[in-house]
Amino acid sequence: xxxxxxxxxxxxxxxxxxxxxxxxxxxxxxxxxxxxxxxxxxxxxxxxxxxxxxxxxxxxxxxxxxxxxxxxxxxxxxxxxxxxxxxxxxxxxxxxxxxxxxxxxxxxxxxxxxxxxxxxxxxxxxxxxxxxxxxxxxxxxxxxxxxxxxxxxxxxxxxxxxxxxxxxxxxxxxxxxxxxxxxxxxxxxxxxxxxxxxxxxxxxxxxxxxxxxxxxxxxxxxxxxxxxxxxxxxxxxxxxxxxxxxxxxxxxxxxxxxxxxxxxxxxxxxxxxxxxxxxxxxxxxxxxxxxxxxxxxxxxxxxxxxxxxxxxxxxxxxxxxxxxxxxxxxxxxxxxxxxxxxxxxxxxxxxxxxxxxxxxxxxxxxxxxxxxxxxxxxxxxxxxxxxxxxxxxxxxxxxxxxxxxxxxxxxxxxxxxxxxxxxxxxxxxxxxx
Numbered sequence: 001x002x003x004x005x006x007x008x009x010x011x012x013x014x015x016x017x018x019x020x021x022x023x024x025x026x027x028x029x030x031x032x033x034x035x036x037x038x039x040x041x042x043x044x045x046x047x048x049x050x051x052x053x054x055x056x057x058x059x060x061x062x063x064x065x066x067x068x069x070x071x072x073x074x075x076x077x078x079x080x081x082x083x084x085x086x087x088x089x090x091x092x093x094x095x096x097x098x099x100x101x102x103x104x105x106x107x108x109x110x111x112x113x114x115x116x117x118x119x120x121x122x123x124x125x126x127x128x129x130x131x132x133x134x135x136x137x138x139x140x141x142x143x144x145x146x147x148x149x150x151x152x153x154x155x156x157x158x159x160x161x162x163x164x165x166x167x168x169x170x171x172x173x174x175x176x177x178x179x180x181x182x183x184x185x186x187x188x189x190x191x192x193x194x195x196x197x198x199x200x201x202x203x204x205x206x207x208x209x210x211x212x213x214x215x216x217x218x219x220x221x222x223x224x225x226x227x228x229x230x231x232x233x234x235x236x237x238x239x240x241x242x243x244x245x246x247x248x249x250x251x252x253x254x255x256x257x258x259x260x261x262x263x264x265x266x267x268x269x270x271x272x273x274x275x276x277x278x279x280x281x282x283x284x285x286x287x288x289x290x291x292x293x294x295x296x297x298x299x300x301x302x303x304x305x306x307x308x309x310x311x312x313x314x315x316x317x318x319x320x321x322x323x324x325x326x327x328x329x330x331x332x333x334x335x336x337x338x339x340x341x342x343x344x345x346x347x348x349x350x351x352x353x354x355x356x357x358x359x360x361x362x363x364x365x366x367x368x369x370x371x372x373x374x375x376x377x378x379x380x381x382x383x384x385x386x387x388x389x390x391x392x393x394x395x396x397x398x399x400x401x402x403x404x405x406x407x408x409x410x411x412x413x414x415x416x417x418x419x420x421x422x423x424x425x426x427x428x429x430x431x432x433x
Contacts, residue, residue, distance in 0.1 A: 065313040086228040090395035114171035115192035125183040134180040143258035152252040178205035219334040223327045230320040233396025239263040245412040270386040273372035276308035290347040308369030320367040
């Protein structure tokens with residue numbers, strides 16, 4: 001389904017009126033097409049942070065923050081989280097349709113064939129400092145895949161070659177991530193076990209050790225599978241836009257995914273769930289008085305704010321939070337985890353859902369709040385939270401990169417308004433004051 005056109009918009013500059021095409025998307029989103037604005041008028045638009053700029057048209061994800069809608073390829077996130085699996089959603093995002101059973105079986109089989117990474121990569125892990133953040137390790141190792149598969153640096157790739165790269169990066173990312181964790185705690189790495197499914201295999205590589213049997217809890221696996229589905233794509237966010245920008249230079253998929261991983265690392269993007277746990281730790285260290293910190297959050301003169309509440313995109317509610325809250329409750333009940341930090345989180349949740357201050361301002365617990373709690377309950381350390389986010393976002397990045405390549409989009413090259421010094425003559429060093 002392509003975008004529709006309607007009556008053009010008009011802009012008057014220096015006494016001359018210009019017509020600009022207006023495009024209407026599938027869900028009635030409207031945009032003024034300024035692609036030729038500079039050529040026609042000599043003007044550009046200024047939009048700090050690209051908050052009002054559509055850099056592309058996309059058929060991957062639809063998001064309506066006002067109505068709390070999130071759909072992948074037209075399918076509501078609620079239905080996918082209830083009925084699908086992460087690998088099926090990955091297929092949907094990458095290839096644009098739900099697979100048949102035969103297609104999904106082959107897709108899972110193709111991924112399982114590529115879960116191993118080259119043995120030489122173990123040396124990379126050994127060279128990193130013991131305190132290296134796993135996100136930095138993962139990004140650099142993912143980027144290094146392009147050196148092990150140099151054929152990916154070709155500017156023209158067949159669909160079969162792209163598919164092989166897609167399968168490789170989907171398969172190897174969990175291995176790379178789990179090994180980064182094992183290396184950070186000084187434990188022996190666990191090789192992938194392809195009798196497990198995608199999520200089970202990751203849990204096995206994360207938590208198993210050679211000296212004892214590791215039994216995968218289906219409730220844990222199900223909660224993680226749902227969480228990965230909820231994070232699989234989120235339209236043109238910072239990291240997805242980074243993947244498209246880097247890929248627009250014809251950079252290979254591994255390098256583009258590594259760039260997206262770095263973008264996600266930032267605390268304003270993928271680090272939000274880590275900030276939730278750090279906030280809960282701070283409240284705990286202060287004595288655990290939730291009411292005190294709630295009052296601080298209400299005080300407009302206090303710099304403290306509650307992390308994991310509200311959302312810059314979703315204005316009424318985060319549809320993902322409603323789904324993951326249920327999985328979170330099931331997980332905590334099943335594991336019977338007794339953790340002071342999680343108790344503080346529950347108290348904060350209760351306050352946010354009933355206190356008029358939070359209700360009126362729509363400061364509801366968001367997906368980052370619940371994902372941080374889930375990861376902590378699973379035993380995943382705080383510094384791995386953004387890695388988990390990257391694992392979930394992987395198919396979305398791939399879909400965005402693949403779409404950009406298929407559309408033949410031009411290299412990204414934003415403009416600017418120069419506000420520096422005017423023309424100046426060079427002054428010899430001895431004459432400067």
